[in-house]
Amino acid sequence: MSQQTFTLPYQHPFTADKKLQKSVAYFSMEFAVDQALKIYSGGLGFLAGSHMRSVYALNQNLIGIGMLWKYGYYDQGRKKDGSMQPEFREKMYSFLVDTRIRFQIPMMGKNVWVAAYYLDPETFGSAPMFLLTTDTDGNDESTRAISYSLYDADVKYKVAQCMVLGIGGARLLEALQYEPEVYHLNEAHAVSAVYHLYKKYKSAAEVQKRVVFTTHTPEEAGNEKHDIHFLDKLGFFSGVDLETVRKISGIRDGVFNHSLAALSLSRKANGVSKLHGEVSRKMWKAHPKIAPIGHITNAQNKAYWVDPILEKARIANDVEAIVARKKELKKVLFKTVADQSGKLFDPDVLTIVWARRFAAYKRPDMLVWDVERFKRMMANTDQPVQVIWAGKPYPKDEGAVGTFNHLFYMSHLFPNMAVLTGYELALSKLLKDGADIWLNTPVVTREASGTSGMTAAMNAALNFSTFDGWICEFAKDEHNAFLLPVAKGDDINKQDCDNLMETLERSVIPTYYNAPQKWQQMILNSMNEVSEPFNSDRMAREYYELLYS
Secondary structure (H helix, E strand, O other): OEOOOOOOOOOOOOOOOHHHOOOEEEEOOOEOOOOOOOEOOOHHHHHHHHHHHHHHHHOOOEEEEEEOOOOOOOEEEEOOOOOEEEEOOOOOOOOOEEEEEEEEEEEOOEEEEEEEEEEOHHHHOOOOEEEEEOOOOOOOHHHHHHHOOOOOOOHHHHHHHHHHHHHHHHHHHHHOOOOOOEEEEEOHHHOOHHHHHHHHHOOHHHHHHHEEEEOOOOOHHHOOEEEHHHHHHHOOOOOOOHHHHHHHHOOOOOEEEHHHHHHHOOOEEEEOOHHHHHHHHHHOOOOOOOOOEEEOOOOEOHHHHOOHHHHHHHHOOOHHHHHHHHHHHHHHHHHHHHHHHOOOOOOOOEEEEEEOOOOHHHOOOHHHOOHHHHHHHHHOOOOOEEEEEEOOOOOOOHHHHHHHHHHHHHHOOOOOEEEEOOOOHHHHHHHHHHOOEEEEOOOOOOOOOOOHHHHHHHOOOEEEEOOOOOHHHHOOEOOOEEEOOOOOOOOHHHHHHHHHHHHHHHHHHHHHHHOHHHHHHHHHHHHHHHHOOOEHHHHHHHHHHHHHO
């Protein structure tokens, strides 16, 4: 790690715009700001990374607080037969500055040392960021391991990670002699911070004055919950007695709901799309004393993601230049396809990509559920298609890893099907540049926002999606995207699969080959209509206007 000097008290390096002067500390378990800094797993990190880039572009008075994961999330390697294998390798970052700040937090029955490193905003064009780690002198192996792997499978370690982010983040700000006006919790991972603040300010109202909360979870069952005594024993509540914890956190029994506590101790909260805001208000309506829940739709940083030649062609309304550039970008992607799979893809062929975190509700393998129909589509030489899958399942999710490997083994049967490993920022960019169709298949209302399709659209790919998340605010069928009708009744999986294949056979594939002018107009519509509304500069401004104000 870099040994540059770091001076206290900390001062924000930007001269903030007058409307953006309120000081904010943004707590997130993961950030994807650059391929070189592997401290993220998926969508939450991509979103936070884009937000930090827009903070930099807009000179906002905000700092990021995250974790320095020794092994990152994991490296997606391959076994001898080519199937997926999680690998955990130590990461070293010479561009991080050691702040020399060290403090102890009581947790797991020990006093655990926490060290803080600084990411200078000029390094990657992001907000200034502080990253916390327990992998430091004074800790034994068991406590060093708290900050080894993002989302540790051991529940005790996962909670300890949340405590380092929350309590550790609040303690870091004190060590920096930097008191923000707003503590922004991006998801409930850092909710332990509110109990540290309660001890400091002696009242729930004083905590609520300072805290805002973004929820990304569209299902009650998806919210993190733990036995309150288990958390208390770990030191989660900073010594606040359990009667008080229950009273101020909206907890009615022995089960501590992290999101409910965050909602109870915030003054404002938001969902991450219009639909998700509605779903969240409905989901939490039994708890009248929580913060009001609005919505700020997620977005991605256009300056980082968009191909400059495509963007120039969009502004000039030059469809021919878009088509020519798209073909070049497909060729670049197909070098990676050939390198990983030994298959040579054709830039003239319609290329469908499904790439994001592998999780059951996202239904990554829907395209192959009707295997006979899939085989017919893949064998069609008159109107051929190429399909690419990529994404990282949670390494302990055997079902999702099994789905990934099933698709990989299946790909041996088709020269026009590839399953890629290493889905991080760099591969994500290549796939979005090279996709003609960006396929998105979540169960409707299960995807809070989903942002990968935004950056695909910025790079002249058309979204083909179920009607969920941000898509509801963007997509118009056969104008700027292809949409599946919302399935209703008992067997939504069968309906969605049938509609997916039907739409591919009757609309998507024929439009690409038989109506190129319509396809090109749809691309232009899509690029124009995603450009500003789903650029994270808009989102970062809205956080100041709607959440921080």
